[in-house]
Amino acid sequence: DQQVKQNSPSLSVQEGRISILNCDYTNSMFDYFLWYKKYPAEGPTFLISISSIKDKNEDGRFTVFLNKSAKHLSLHIVPSQPGDSAVYFCAANGISNFGNEKLTFGTGTRLTIIP
Amino acid sequence: GAGVSQSPRYKVAKRGQDVALRCDPISGHVSLFWYQQALGQGPEFLTYFQNEAQLDKSGLPSDRFFAERPEGSVSTLKIQRTQQEDSAVYLCASSYGISYEQYFGPGTRLTVT
Numbered sequence: 458d459q460q461v462k463q464n465s466p467s468l469s470v471q472e473g474r475i476s477i478l479n480c481d482y483t484n485s486m487f488d489y490f491l492w493y494k495k496y497p498a499e500g501p502t503f504l505i506s507i508s509s510i511k512d513k514n515e516d517g518r519f520t521v522f523l524n525k526s527a528k529h530l531s532l533h534i535v536p537s538q539p540g541d542s543a544v545y546f547c548a549a550n551g552i553s554n555f556g557n558e559k560l561t562f563g564t565g566t567r568l569t570i571i572p
Numbered sequence: 573g574a575g576v577s578q579s580p581r582y583k584v585a586k587r588g589q590d591v592a593l594r595c596d597p598i599s600g601h602v603s604l605f606w607y608q609q610a611l612g613q614g615p616e617f618l619t620y621f622q623n624e625a626q627l628d629k630s631g632l633p634s635d636r637f638f639a640e641r642p643e644g645s646v647s648t649l650k651i652q653r654t655q656q657e658d659s660a661v662y663l664c665a666s667s668y669g670i671s672y673e674q675y676f677g678p679g680t681r682l683t684v685t
Contacts, residue, residue, distance in 0.1 A: 461614075491673075500576070500663055500676030501615070546614050553620075555628040560605075560674065562614030 460484045461549050463563035471571050476534040478566050480547030483528065487549035491560070492521060492532045495544045504545075505532070534568075542570045574598065576677035578664050584683045585654045593649045593680045597666030604647050605674060606639055607663040615663050621647060622669075654684045 462481045470476045480490075488509045493501035507514040507521045507530065514521050520533045534541055547563040577596045585591050597604050602623055607615035608631075618637070620628040623644040632639070636655075641647040651658055661681050665674035 463614075493676075498678065500665075500678045502676070503673050506673070548614075553628050553630065555620075555630070557620050557622070557628050558603075559617055559620070559628070560615075562607075562616070564612065564614050 458483070459564075460487075461547055461561050461563040463547055463566050465566050466564070467567040467569070469569045469571055470537045472539060473536045476532075476537045476541065476568055476570070478532040478534075478545050478547075478568065480530050480532075480563055481528060482530075482549050484549070484551060484561075485528070487551045487561075489550040490521070490523060490530050491548045491550065492519075493546045493548060493562075495546060495565070501546055537570045539570050539572055542568060544568070576664055576666055576675050578662075578677040578680050580680060581678065582681050582683075584685060587654060587656060587684055589654055590650065590652045591654055591682060593651075593662050593682070595647045595649070595664030595666075595677060597645065597647070597664070598675055599645075600668070601666035601675075602644075602669040603667045603674075604641055605665045605667075606647070606649050607665065608633075609661040609663055609679070611660075618649070618662075651682075654682075656684050658682060659684045 491506040492504040495501045523530045544565045548560045553559040604621040606618040609615045617631040621641040636652045638650045661679040663679045665676045
């Protein structure tokens with residue numbers, strides 16, 4: 458079962474406009490959420506995170522919103538820049554049966570910024 | 573500073589061969605994770621080390637998969653008798669410990685023919 462879902466495989470946005478990437482989760486035990494950005498042939502790079510006790514976290518052009526009741530989070534990028542073109546993964550952190558942290562990833566959304 | 577490195581970057585194996593994938597984590601990072609990323613999917617957790625102790629191997633898909641980190645730094649993921657379904661990118665990540673931020677290596681792309 459897919460506990461973290463990114464239902465949009467791809468998204469195209471004009472340069473300078475807002476990009477909104479969405480993520481849904483099913484496990485209410487997740488306590489921390491992260492967004493990773495991935496360029497081809499590179500590993501994912503941490504972008505921004507949010508604790509489950511908050512509903513918003515902002516870092517420069519990037520803002521993550523969390524709606525716990527809807528089990529939904531979103532990443533806003535404004536203004537979008539060509540260098541933002543990449544695959545974005547939503548990830549949720551929980552505690553495994555063995556007591557360690559464990560990240561569960563979504564399937565990713567490929568963002569293309571059109572100049 | 574040096575990030576997480578992995579070698580080889582690409583590996584082609586014939587079905588039935590054994591392979592060994594290496595991960596050099598960031599110096600001083602206590603936690604080390606292995607993930608498998610199939611085409612078009614997100615990374616999926618395989619196993620977790622805290623120093624040299626393998627605390628969670630619940631994600632390893634079969635007993636053909638084996639991971640070790642004998643001295644608490646470099647880790648090796650070994651796959652015995654490779655099958656076509658093992659074809660994927662294998663990612664290694666490390667973190668300082670209690671931090672949630674995992675730093676990923678570039679991955680090893682394994683193709684089994």
